[in-house]
Amino acid sequence: MGPYHAIMVHFPVALWTVASGIVFFRAFSDGPLARAFDRVLVPLLLIGVATGVVSYTLGLLVWPPDTLQATPLGRNHMIAASWSLSSWVAVLFLRWRVGEVVWEGRVNRLIMVGLGALGASQLAATGTLGGHLHGGPAYLSELMRVFGWDVYHTFYTPTWVLLVLAVVIVVMPVLAIVTTRGRAARSQREEAGQ
Amino acid sequence: MLRRRTAIIVVATLFTAALLLSLFTHSTGVVRNDPARNVWIPPELTMPVQLQVAYNDAQIFFHYRWPARQPHVFTDLLRYSQGKWQRQLSTPIGSDPDGVYEDRLAMMVDDGSVPEFQRYGGYITVGANMRDFTGSGPDAAHRRKYLPATRRDPNEWYSIVDQATLEAQRRAGYFLDLWHWRAHLSNPLGRSDDQHVAWYRLYDSGEPLFVSNWDRDKGQPRWMFDRERSGVRALRWEDVAGGRRDESQPYYLLAATAVPFDATHPWEEGDVIPGQVLREPSGSRDEIRVQGQGRWADGYWDVTLVRALDTGHPLEDKVLRDQGVYSIALSVHRDARASRWHYVSLPLQLGLGRQAKLMATRFTGPTPNWNRVETREVTLFYPGQVSWKHLSSARHAGSKYIAKGVPVKYRHKETQLAQYGVEMEFDREIRRQWALSLIAGVLLVASFVFSVSLLFRHRED
Numbered sequence: 105m106g107p108y109h110a111i112m113v114h115f116p117v118a119l120w121t122v123a124s125g126i127v128f129f130r131a132f133s134d135g136p137l138a139r140a141f142d143r144v145l146v147p148l149l150l151i152g153v154a155t156g157v158v159s160y161t162l163g164l165l166v167w168p169p170d171t172l173q174a175t176p177l178g179r180n181h182m183i184a185a186s187w188s189l190s191s192w193v194a195v196l197f198l199r200w201r202v203g204e205v206v207w208e209g210r211v212n213r214l215i216m217v218g219l220g221a222l223g224a225s226q227l228a229a230t231g232t233l234g235g236h237l238h239g240g241p242a243y244l245s246e247l248m249r250v251f252g253w254d255v256y257h258t259f260y261t262p263t264w265v266l267l268v269l270a271v272v273i274v275v276m277p278v279l280a281i282v283t284t285r286g287r288a289a290r291s292q293r294e295e296a297g298q
Numbered sequence: 299m300l301r302r303r304t305a306i307i308v309v310a311t312l313f314t315a316a317l318l319l320s321l322f323t324h325s326t327g328v329v330r331n332d333p334a335r336n337v338w339i340p341p342e343l344t345m346p347v348q349l350q351v352a353y354n355d356a357q358i359f360f361h362y363r364w365p366a367r368q369p370h371v372f373t374d375l376l377r378y379s380q381g382k383w384q385r386q387l388s389t390p391i392g393s394d395p396d397g398v399y400e401d402r403l404a405m406m407v408d409d410g411s412v413p414e415f416q417r418y419g420g421y422i423t424v425g426a427n428m429r430d431f432t433g434s435g436p437d438a439a440h441r442r443k444y445l446p447a448t449r450r451d452p453n454e455w456y457s458i459v460d461q462a463t464l465e466a467q468r469r470a471g472y473f474l475d476l477w478h479w480r481a482h483l484s485n486p487l488g489r490s491d492d493q494h495v496a497w498y499r500l501y502d503s504g505e506p507l508f509v510s511n512w513d514r515d516k517g518q519p520r521w522m523f524d525r526e527r528s529g530v531r532a533l534r535w536e537d538v539a540g541g542r543r544d545e546s547q548p549y550y551l552l553a554a555t556a557v558p559f560d561a562t563h564p565w566e567e568g569d570v571i572p573g574q575v576l577r578e579p580s581g582s583r584d585e586i587r588v589q590g591q592g593r594w595a596d597g598y599w600d601v602t603l604v605r606a607l608d609t610g611h612p613l614e615d616k617v618l619r620d621q622g623v624y625s626i627a628l629s630v631h632r633d634a635r636a637s638r639w640h641y642v643s644l645p646l647q648l649g650l651g652r653q654a655k656l657m658a659t660r661f662t663g664p665t666p667n668w669n670r671v672e673t674r675e676v677t678l679f680y681p682g683q684v685s686w687k688h689l690s691s692a693r694h695a696g697s698k699y700i701a702k703g704v705p706v707k708y709r710h711k712e713t714q715l716a717q718y719g720v721e722m723e724f725d726r727e728i729r730r731q732w733a734l735s736l737i738a739g740v741l742l743v744a745s746f747v748f749s750v751s752l753l754f755r756h757r758e759d
Contacts (some may be wrong), residue, residue: 176718193566211310212754224580259325261734265323268319272315284752
């Protein structure tokens, strides 16, 4: 499945790269061109995610699971691909569910830029690791080393960090729900008082 | 109650902090020494060795220079403790806490008769369940290096082919010459031990360089220092522990000068006598000599080994010839480590007058002028517990390249192999932690996006 995986990954790589460009452009511009690009963002991301899922599945079939997970490069490629896919699904979900509100205000735009940058960097890491696995290492891995990730070390977090992540995973939505419900309740009380 | 904007900033800050925390702490928290599993990871995973090679019509000279914080020149000591003589039999896991294990340098040499060696080096000699591997069991002490074709099943140590086949393999050159310099057991004699790897790591024929000084029946040494010549009958533990050496005292026991052990002497707690007695070797075992002195100074060992191009023992030594190309691989034990806790090199091509990665310099006269000989720095690495069985199995993603004969150097660097070796020792733990991290990362992104989507959609007046 290796050759088919290599062919297929061109689609999400291209689509997500364009998508990240649109996200950055739209975040810094309200012009008609930026708005026009933004209108195609959701379909672009949708096709990107669909082809990304197919590429991911084909990638899982290149080697038996035990082989892929027995090598640091294989593990790193898999974790980067999983996070890359998650990040772009996240951007798609946010833009589709929230609509143009994502471009309202500096904070919203900054979050979109952050997510776009996260997705783009994870995409670059995934591609670099795929190149290593395929026998064509790129110097991008040296850049990754500068940012603290040696690709020959399996990326995993210690248990105490996993616990911190678990707390953050729970606290973020709780905070959001409490904030939105509290605000909604106060608005209702204010409306009833009037 | 938080304002919506404040809540978004708090959530984004938490998300960013979690990502940065993961980045800064990644790949930690799992790798730790565990002597119960024979796991001990050296603090430095790679080390350099400077190598020069020169030859004349009759001999070849190898000059090695490698860093070592301090020399370790003791090994196998007999110690008087609690009223009786005791012998330390088990190999230390990693660095010997008492610093009592000799420094060593070994070099495997092949002339192309072992074709896998020039592609994969010493990896081909590491069978399954070798001694000191995790889970190898207490009966694994004898499971040492061997060549794959000496077994009916290369991954089964006990499936040795019949004697006639082994002899035919030997005549066909299917063995690796092994030069083995030892700071205690060979260097004082101005020799390197001479071995070879075939169905086992074997000693060359001839009288050995050392014999045991342990009288098992009596539970005491056989020989001791001659006080008249050496000034002492025994060394003191406090003088040798930690690898220290008192220059005024001998550190090895020579058969020619030792005297029979005197059990009636009032031995004291902490008296120490070497567990091996050095003696003049002979035959094929006496072919590799140290030119000058193998010595340690200013943080480096400098050792030059010299051997006849053709020793006259073609079934135990590789014959080297002008215009020949050979494969060599080095290993170094330092910091009082033994067994598999060494550094190894990938195979290196050596040319005698022919183009190769490392060209030996031809010279005339009895000794080379090292200033005119090319110096090659070779990177050695800690190999971990990686066996030939694993490398040639489907579990190794590169096994298909091995099947095609692609050399290891085209796919891996030394630093990479060292890291892989370490991760192999914690395979199960790392894989579990990696899987949990993967899931946590996905959930973190999902949680963040769900949270900000709620906050984005909720507008404040």
